Amino acid sequence: MFGYDAFRGQQQEIIEHVIAGGDALVLMPTGGGKSLCYQIPALVRPGTAVVVSPLIALMQDQVDALTELGVQAGFVNSTLDFDTRRVIEARFAAGELDLLYLAPEALASQSTLRLLERGRIALFAIDEAHCVSQWGHDFRPDYLNLNLLHERWPDVPRVALTATATTATHREIATRLGLGEARHFVSSFDRPNIQYRIVAKQDPRRQLLDLLRTEHRGDAGIVYCLSRNSVEKIAEFLKENGIPALPYHAGLDADLRATNQSRFLREDGLVMVATIAFGMGIDKPDVRFVAHLDLPKSVEGYYQETGRAGRDGLPSTAWLAYGLQDVVQQRKLIEGSEGDAAHRRNLGGHLDAMLALCETVECRRVQLLAYFGEQSAPCGNCDTCLAPPESWDGTVAAQKLLSTVFRLHRERNQKFGAGQCIDILLGKKTDKVVQWHHDELTVFGIGADLREAEWRAVIRQLLAQGLLAVEGDYGTLVLTDASGEVLGRRRQVMLRREPDRPVSPSKAARAAKSRADAPDLSPEAAALFERLRAWRAATAKEQSVPAYVIFHDATLRQIAAEAPRTLPALATVNGVGENKLAKFGQQILDTIADATP
Template identity: 55%
Template sequence: MYPDQDFEQLSAERPTTSGKSPERVLHEVFGYESFRPLQGEIIHEVVSGGDALVLMPTGGGKSLCYQVPALVRPGTAIVISPLIALMQDQVAALRELGVRAAFLNSTMDFEQARATEYALSTGELDLLYCAPERLIQPSTLELLHDASISLFAIDEAHCVSQWGHDFRSDYLQLTLLANEFPSIPRIALTATADERTRKEIAERLSLTNARHFISGFDRPNIQYRIAPKTNANKQLLDFIKAEHESHCGIVYCLSRNKVDATANMLAQKGYTALPYHAGLPANDRARNQERFLREDGVIIVATIAFGMGIDKPDVRFVAHLDLPKSLEAYYQETGRAGRDGKPSTAWMVYGLQDVIKLRQMLEASQGNDHFKRIERQKLDAMLGLCEVTKCRRQVLLNYFGDELEAPCGNCDTCLNPPKTWDGTVAVQKALSCVFRTGQRFGVTHLIDVLRGSENERVQQLGHNQVSTYGIGTELSVNEWKSVFRQLVANGYLRADPEGYGALQLTEQCRPLLKGEHKVELRKDPVIKTSSSRTSSSRSGNAVKDQVTDHVGWEALRACRKQLAEKQGVPPYVIFHDTTLFDMLERKPQTLDELAGVSGVGAAKLEKYGEIFLAAIAELD
């Protein structure tokens, strides 16, 4: 799947960076002119031997925060990474830059692992990626003690938090790094952590005295949209067809069965849609992920098992067909869209059954009362984002301790502001109906009673005789579903913890039943299929939408694809779309001119410069 780790070749190709400044490494190796906000401060802190805890949004450039110091400080940087796919992708990308990078994981046979360990011990590596379970083995620790280590980087550091959505028990043992290697700087990085999780990361990784760098969480290029779930498949198809035809995207579902069914449905409609979940054979998962990374227009349909560390820059949309369990999970998953900074969409449909299902799962979990209380708070925050009537981005950022002074203008509640209505009487009717029917029935039956249905079940149960029968004809079925959804979301009703979807009153609903509080409900807006993007400048549009020379664009993409297939890596590892676009705009004629293109570093200039100059020359 990835090129063999040829250490002798890498040592010969790798530009010497010893004694160079971080800025020079950034330019000569990575091909960029300047650091992004906070990157420079973080890098200089680690280069000087300091520890750091870094929170930076997905696509914000976290990897450079340890990759640049690794090429400035003497020795080998050890990168702890939770996923094999992530470490293999990053190693492939670094090797294309001429960096001496390798990994140690379970995909390697004995000889490959031994060769990598020898390369570490003889100083032939700049970076070594390792899974946490591998790192904590006594043999690995002994190997590290005998090597020259420049720094430790703990990627996806939120995995150490038991309150996090990606908890990995092996991460808990990484505190040993502070004890075993006290003089070696450590940097922990994550894109997702509220204040509680940040504190836990610092404590568990012995980074309480480290400098903490917290970048803004805002991803202004992502448009956040949440709609009531009516017909999820049709809604998804309408969304993709109207806005993301031929684009690459990720669709998240809660269950494996739903993943398979949704992927099959999209495939039948002519889309290249592939499933990804833990129930698939490992080879199928790997093959589907490879196609997603290397081909254009592929939609991956997945459980949350997919995505951590996926470095594909041109994912144009992330869709949720089920409600995530927390805002951390939602932010992490939606953050996989638009890593290239171009306009992308985070789209979700959710309904009453999502709320009921997640609340039931939470109450049935084996966690103690403290755990359940924290999880309830997280779910309540997620539901709050769904039902909010003001700017969604402001609510999302506020959860992470960030602030956006004015509404963003790029979420559905800004573009199509929802209206509210006085739902006091409707709420009293709904709650009374739950009580009068014995708190033993789900929303469908309750609506039948409220709307005076004459179906057989209502009559058999005698619910055509209760006082709430037929008192709700002023609202449609969907309007009543919205009322019940908001009552459950806001904690006035709960799902029967024993299952079956029955709704029950909570203590919180007493003031509503007594008429002591007025209730404002969110009126579900009519979603326009093309709530099209806000008009944006040329620089804000997706790369391929900016292209005017389509023949030249396809020629450069074909050149890149041919090289990628030859190297056995995804096309974006050769050059990102933004780099190809810059080439097309500038039309460089010499290697010096090509070196001025963003994303063209020394190694890639030497390796691919003449090839792309020839391709550009043929465009005229």
């Protein structure tokens, strides 16, 4: 059915457990093959598997992909007209569906529950199960009601699946969904084909453009921005520079948003510029890069967003431009957020972990996996492994900066932001410095040993370490309880120095390829791969489905490398199942014959 000759990781163990009627909680990285863990039991067990999925916009594509494989699948949601809905419901009641997709909101409806009573249910699959966690980054209140599935159908096995869960979130999923007695399957969160890179923000637009032009020309990718305004401007900037880009944010007209998402899923080589409103459940396997132009609020969010790259296992890039203003802005957002002190502490803890990832001098992957409770060795495929940064004793620099903040407040009863403090340290007689007589302070000019960019890095890292804080609408700098330990010479401050030469594109690409074991194609095979992609694009357009529903890039690459000349030979390629072999096999052989002498 699926065209694979072996399972990966814990898939077989999970599948056999669920087929036997057991409950399961599955933590597996994006691209690790979670879907098979309920799709195969859905085919084997009598009845229909009911899949709870949080995004109705993606159900159509998921059902299209299954239908292409020969699986009987359908969905019920608000996008269906009355007649179509009645047909799907009748097929479910008659036992003609292998899988039925529902949104969690639907289960609050008595009509949906009555529908489920009419059919035979093989299992319940709860996808994106981390949405049940109130302390998580994607909380969905409707997930809190999903325990009713077990209450009403106690003998139906349940499998909850997520790619994003800390130890605390893992426990909360089990508690809230009543899966304490379920078997827990926890796979490695490592995505070795993704290369993690975090760069100091200088001219982020140009930095992004350089990344796309030198490493990802013609590739599909996602660029995340914090604000709707930034999304619009970056999308326009990319288009002006010859890169096909689409905007996506909650303020866009709903039809335009749906159209842009559909185009991104169905067309090759588009760049989606979006807020984090975009992407949960995105099933596009050939996203080659995910870029962040603003600091994510949490490591979970960063991991999930970057995890949308390289679902097909081929080399991909997770790139983040990060600067002082990001830290100031996020601290201000937390300070002004709704909720009680515990909520703000939770947000602060999330941000602190994200800042630690940005500022580490150790392997990014080691730090990232440690956040999810997993130990690992340096990966050789992140920027800190490929171009190790230095750490330096920044105690004196920290004392100078903290003294400046202290004297402004103590001697002048004033608070200023980073820019004014840096001008004072550098001895710049700007209009603002002269106006406030800050050139008369004893700290004026004592920081000339560092450049402005270096002072901004110092401030950024002091904020990250909790030795400095920001407050108010203008992001003014203030001391913290821990500042006194540095000023009193009771604490050493180690800081990160950015490498003079960032990771070069060629070195990055070589490292990613070696980590992902992606086969290099010969010139002839590369030309055949492009012909196969063109055939796939035309076929997908004809059938009005995303290109990956026909075949993934990884499958086309293997076909191009092996150039099979017979249907039995083509059937040995990963991802070519019986249904697709019968449907597309001869077309592929004809494409190969046309391309090769």
